Amino acid sequence: MGLFWTIVLLVVALAVTWRYLGSYMEAVFEGRVHFLAWAERPVYSLLGTGPENEQTWKRYAGSMIVFSAVVMGITYLILRIQGSLPLNPQHLGAVPQALSFNTAASFVTNTNWQNYGGETTMSYFSQIGALTMEQFVSPIIGIAVAIAMVRGFSRRNSPTIGNFWVDMTRGLLYIVFPIAFLAGLVFVGQGAVQTLAGAVSVHDTLNGVTQTIPRGPIGFMEAIKQLGNNGGGFLDQNSATPFENPTGLTNWLSIYLLLAIPFSLTYTFGKMVGSIRHGAALLGAMVVIFGCWVAFTSYAEHTNNPAVAAAGVHSTVGNTEGKEVRFGDTTTALFGVASTQTSTGSADASYDSFTPMGGFGLLTGMMLGEVTPGGSGSGLYTILIYAIIAVFIGGLMIGRTPEYLGKKIQAKEVKLAGLGALVMPIVVLVVTAVAVSIHAGRAGPLNSGPHGFTEILYALTSQGNNNGSAFGGLTGNTAFYNVIGAVDMLLGRVAIMIPALALGGVLAAKNVVPAGLGTFRTDNTMFIGLVIGVILIIGGLTFFPAVSLGPIVEQLSHGKFF
């Protein structure tokens, strides 16, 4: 019953957000929001550019890559010298090289894979200056790329697709900072910690326990962690800890925040191309897949944990291993699905201890390419790539040159879309094959049997899709996993962004063909079905063999323990 009303409240809140945040973001990126112009103008003069200086897609992509590399460099530097920087009450030393590299790559790609325990590795300076800074920047990089790609559809005969520096400035000032600040107040009001005073040691007179409570600027990092689809928390155990996610209300707010921007961007898309129906069609495809996965995974987590049942304890409250009492089984599953299908990767439970089919729900949610609704921006540009493939297939069926929003989809566009859709599966499967083939890779898993393989597959799928959630049993802080993971994350990010921007550039240069009677409709139920089909078929065909060796074998091994 709780799950039902939780979802009802979520749907209502997200519907309002979709409409208003969606149109607000359109206004921001089209330059019609000015209430912070006093801050915007000095930034442009420092940057030596402005809205009037448009860029070609190549310049845009170049700016994006150089900026990402510089931000990654700043982060790496801060982590390496944190021992000499202020705001370090626990006197933590430098973060090792491989771990710093992995972490810098992880946060700049919006992945937030964490091979470290936050409270025992990172100083407050690093948590704020390196990690939270990237948590603000990386979702806006994703949104900027998506907006630039959409300009390819909304513009005609245009050599340019916007200015990267302007899009970044507007996104930072008008979207992430203000919304995160408001959400942060709720987290702290509910009990999330927000202090710079350092850990505190307390002694309880009742039970004689002396303990050190880790503290820090946690609550407001939590806000941008969820809003920006980052997922990397201050503390090692992420949203499961009461200090990050104290109550059922903050748990709901987390789910809401991480879905807000990715869903709303479909409205932004519709408004920019002058057809809300087209945005709603993409939203429809996202919602159908997301809804099915929520139902499946919640059901799976409401069953018994096989090991606990075998020990003689039968549960009416689902699989409780690795879950917090205050959230319950099905809401935790909802959180997990929302987190894995948005490239957020935050966790309010131990995903490693989900039932085999619950873990299957999380893993496959990422394997669908993070498009339902996907990450900040990355969800929109990736589902547009799938939509172009769907249009191409639809065009083949009716024997006409396919069009999408009046733009002819020809060989070049389909090649770019194919590249964008195939990069992630190839990268993930290749690095997984490497990891299971060599000793350093096989040394990682905590669990034996098929679950051990799933831990490796999950880790590399998560990083390749810039998700960042984990089957936490895997020991990832080794030279091998730090380096291969960083490569996985960077390719999974940049190798999709570049085809997306190229598509934007190529499409912007085209004129619009007026729609006729024979035009294949791309805003109706039929098209929604086609997009869903493309997403499921590409994901299913590429990953079924790998998944069948992991969670499916585990599910079918009745009565066996590993």
Added chain:
Amino acid sequence: MIVAHLRRSLVLGVIALVLTFAYAFVATGVSQVLFRHQADGSITPDGSTLIGQNWSVMTTFEGMKAYWPATTWFNGRPDDTGPYSANPKDDVSGGDNPLVANGVSGESAATNLGPRSKVLLADTKELVAWWHSHGIDPTPDLVTTSGSGYDPDISQADALVQVPMISSATGIPATTLRALVVRKTQGAELGFLGTSYLDVLQLNEALAKLK
């Protein structure tokens, strides 16, 4: 071109850095003014944290035999007890104490054991056996660990099932204990967000007054 990109990247990077520090400092200031108690970690006068206090009576390896789990208190989830307890000799840290468990350095953690893990099966059997030896048929929460490693809560069913054990150990009538459990149960937020639960620390503080 690359030089211009680099220069702009550095400028925007520094601006993002400055904005993030401003965000964190303003946020901390506002939180300390509006929600001082919560922002400092909800520390109680008794010397615990109200929201992150898992109730494990035992905190050192040697202490386990003497105290764990005390039959005179309501027990929380076994995050740092029994098979999951800290063992300084083998450099194994327990779950409930995020930074230092009485000198044992460790992190907050879940077990991360898979659903078909032999280790999980054996650990759960050990916990079930302990409860059976005290005449209690345990609920799932009482024999499984949490996601954070310091879950402060149990459900009403988890508390009620312990009442006969505590009643016979302390002599407090079972009806009084049941009434206490019902009184201390906190509903789900807005009636449906999350689940209803009892904070084990507050429950035991109330129990201490009864004693």
